[in-house]
Amino acid sequence: MSQMSGAEAMVRMLQLHGVKHIFGLCGDTSLPFYDALARLDHGMQHILTRDERSAAYMADGYARVSGRVGVCEGPSGGGATYLLPGIVEANESSIPVLGITTDIATASRGRYTLTELDQEALYRPLTKRSEVIDRADRLPEAVRRAFRAMTTGRPGAAPLGLPFDVQNGQLPEASVWAQAELGAYPARRAAPDADAVKRAASVLAAAKMPVFVCGGGVVIAGAEKELGAVATLLGAAVATTVSGQGSLAEDHPLCAGVVGSNGGTPPTRDLLSRADLVIFIGCRAGSVTTERWRYPAPEIAVIHIDADPMVPGAIYKTDVAIIADAKLTLQALLVELNLLKKAFNGKGKEAVKAAKDRKFSEFRALAIKDDVPILPERIVATLQEILPHDATVVCDPGTPCPYFSAYYEFREAGRHFISNRAHGALGYAMAAAVGAHFGRPQTKTVSVMGDGSFGFTVGELETIVRLRVPILMVVISNGSYGWIKAGQKTGFGRRYFSVDFTRTDHARVAEAFGVKAWRVERPEELKPALAAAAEHGGPALVDIITQPLHEARAPVSEWVA
Numbered sequence: 001m002s003q004m005s006g007a008e009a010m011v012r013m014l015q016l017h018g019v020k021h022i023f024g025l026c027g028d029t030s031l032p033f034y035d036a037l038a039r040l041d042h043g044m045q046h047i048l049t050r051d052e053r054s055a056a057y058m059a060d061g062y063a064r065v066s067g068r069v070g071v072c073e074g075p076s077g078g079g080a081t082y083l084l085p086g087i088v089e090a091n092e093s094s095i096p097v098l099g100i101t102t103d104i105a106t107a108s109r110g111r112y113t114l115t116e117l118d119q120e121a122l123y124r125p126l127t128k129r130s131e132v133i134d135r136a137d138r139l140p141e142a143v144r145r146a147f148r149a150m151t152t153g154r155p156g157a158a159p160l161g162l163p164f165d166v167q168n169g170q171l172p173e174a175s176v177w178a179q180a181e182l183g184a185y186p187a188r189r190a191a192p193d194a195d196a197v198k199r200a201a202s203v204l205a206a207a208k209m210p211v212f213v214c215g216g217g218v219v220i221a222g223a224e225k226e227l228g229a230v231a232t233l234l235g236a237a238v239a240t241t242v243s244g245q246g247s248l249a250e251d252h253p254l255c256a257g258v259v260g261s262n263g264g265t266p267p268t269r270d271l272l273s274r275a276d277l278v279i280f281i282g283c284r285a286g287s288v289t290t291e292r293w294r295y296p297a298p299e300i301a302v303i304h305i306d307a308d309p310m311v312p313g314a315i316y317k318t319d320v321a322i323i324a325d326a327k328l329t330l331q332a333l334l335v336e337l338n339l340l341k342k343a344f345n346g347k348g349k350e351a352v353k354a355a356k357d358r359k360f361s362e363f364r365a366l367a368i369k370d371d372v373p374i375l376p377e378r379i380v381a382t383l384q385e386i387l388p389h390d391a392t393v394v395c396d397p398g399t400p401c402p403y404f405s406a407y408y409e410f411r412e413a414g415r416h417f418i419s420n421r422a423h424g425a426l427g428y429a430m431a432a433a434v435g436a437h438f439g440r441p442q443t444k445t446v447s448v449m450g451d452g453s454f455g456f457t458v459g460e461l462e463t464i465v466r467l468r469v470p471i472l473m474v475v476i477s478n479g480s481y482g483w484i485k486a487g488q489k490t491g492f493g494r495r496y497f498s499v500d501f502t503r504t505d506h507a508r509v510a511e512a513f514g515v516k517a518w519r520v521e522r523p524e525e526l527k528p529a530l531a532a533a534a535e536h537g538g539p540a541l542v543d544i545i546t547q548p549l550h551e552a553r554a555p556v557s558e559w560v561a
């Protein structure tokens with residue numbers, strides 16, 4: 001029987017699952033794996049990063065736009081701990097990311113070996129499945145297990161530890177096989193219970209003003225078309241969470257936009273408050289979406305559709321819970337609703353128009369102002385003017401996330417907005433935008449970051465230049481950890497403490513790495529600079545001296561979520 005090494009088998013297993021890109025950083029325990037990547041003809045591109053945190057965020061951004069598992073890798077010890085933030089974010093955001101962490105040899109365990117770490121235990125509470133592969137001949141089934149875990153049910157992350165001796169061990173070639181469909185998500189969709197769908201249809205038929213609140217689950221399930229059809233039949237408004245943007249095109253007459261404390265505005269909150277039934281889809285109804293469980297009101301009637309059985313009923317008493325894939329459920333619901341032969345009028349169009357007119361007239365009044373420093377509203381409006389409809393915008397926490405959630409209209413359904421809403425760690429957007437570019441290279445990818453976030457991730461500019469990644473980077477420069485400063489202003493009597501830092505010249509930093517860069521201080525310079533940067537064929541960065549968040553009219557109702 002012909003044999004291959006564990007390292008070779010890992011490469012082949014990734015290939016068989018349709019992996020095309022691996023984001024990672026080298027290490028001594030990874031040498032056999034890297035050698036197998038160097039020797040074999042596999043058609044995968046390895047993207048060398050400058051920090052494992054970035055590698056995991058890249059894999060996350062890649063998975064979000066491509067619909068495929070994102071793969072990142074790093075060595076034992078510091079590699080495994082640095083990979084962790086991105087793997088946790090992906091897991092909590094229901095995004096399949098495979099984290100390969102190479103490890104010391106199994107025989108060296110317990111002997112104070114440099115970089116030794118219990119990787120299985122480290123990741124176990126934070127991922128769908130955590131495993132360190134202890135024997136080369138068990139490697140193929142462990143990889144298959146990880147892919148099954150990541151892409152079925154609620155998608156999530158799965159780390160795989162790959163000890164040095166397992167990489168060098170031998171296994172039969174015949175055991176190396178995969179089911180390629182598990183490389184994409186959601187795989188093996190679960191159909192809804194027919195009785196529950198019937199009950200949901202009758203509850204919907206009795207409602208006067210049903211409103212959908214869609215989380216990330218609609219886009220993850222690729223259920224945008226089905227959602228549009230059901231909402232149109234019902235005439236029901238569709239609101240989204242920050243992660244749910246793209247559930248419906250935002251210029252659709254039924255799309256109310258984002259609700260919640262981060263990107264929601266009083267007009268959208270008022271719309272939601274008028275509902276007599278809320279249909280949550282792929283949405284955990286968490287603190288941000290519901291403004292700490294106040295909107296919608298706790299006594300509202302609820303239909304909840306989710307792939308995770310623990311979600312419906314966690315916060316709101318639920319009239320009908322459907323544990324299934326969102327696309328299949330909406331398809332079934334459309335059939336049931338049509339059988340009722342009823343003319344529905346969910347009052348969505350009028351309510352959405354009134355809410356949006358109010359929201360955008362307030363926004364436009366600020367967006368045209370010539371204030372110095374430049375207002376965040378003006379930055380959003382200018383990017384809206386110059387970017388193509390199919391662009392992907394990746395936002396960090398701070399100023400970018402609420403502003404783009406509230407006011408940027410993503411005019412195509414699907415994944416065009418990305419933010420790390422599970423943990424909101426600073427320093428996500430630059431790396432996630434790199435991953436998103438590799439996942440969908442034919443469209444423009446933009447990352448919008450605070451200057452705090454830029455500081456977390458600046459080293460990755462080298463990766464971006466080395467690989468000529470043509471993303472547009474925008475830095476909102478305000479010389480402070482603005483979100484926290486705003487919290488000190490509103491909740492702690494303006495006692496500003498340890499939130500300000502020196503302003504960096506981000507454009508010059510970028511230029512030193514070889515990135516084409518612009519620094520913008522005056523509003524009239526903004527559009528020409530952003531347009532030139534967006535059209536520039538290579539990596540580009542625009543550093544914008546911006547109104548500090550604590551002085552802005554931010555679409556944020558609570559600074560502590």
Ligand SMILES: Cc1ncc(C[n+]2csc(CCOP(=O)(O)OP(=O)(O)O)c2C)c(N)n1
Nearest residue numbers: 398399424425426450451452453481482483
């Ligand atoms: C890793 C990490 N540490 C701390 C925080 C807490 N935090 C949330 S927003 C914020 C300030 C963000 O500052 P910046 O990136 O400059 O954006 P701004 O708010 O000024 O627009 C901080 C420190 C966080 N989200 N992530």
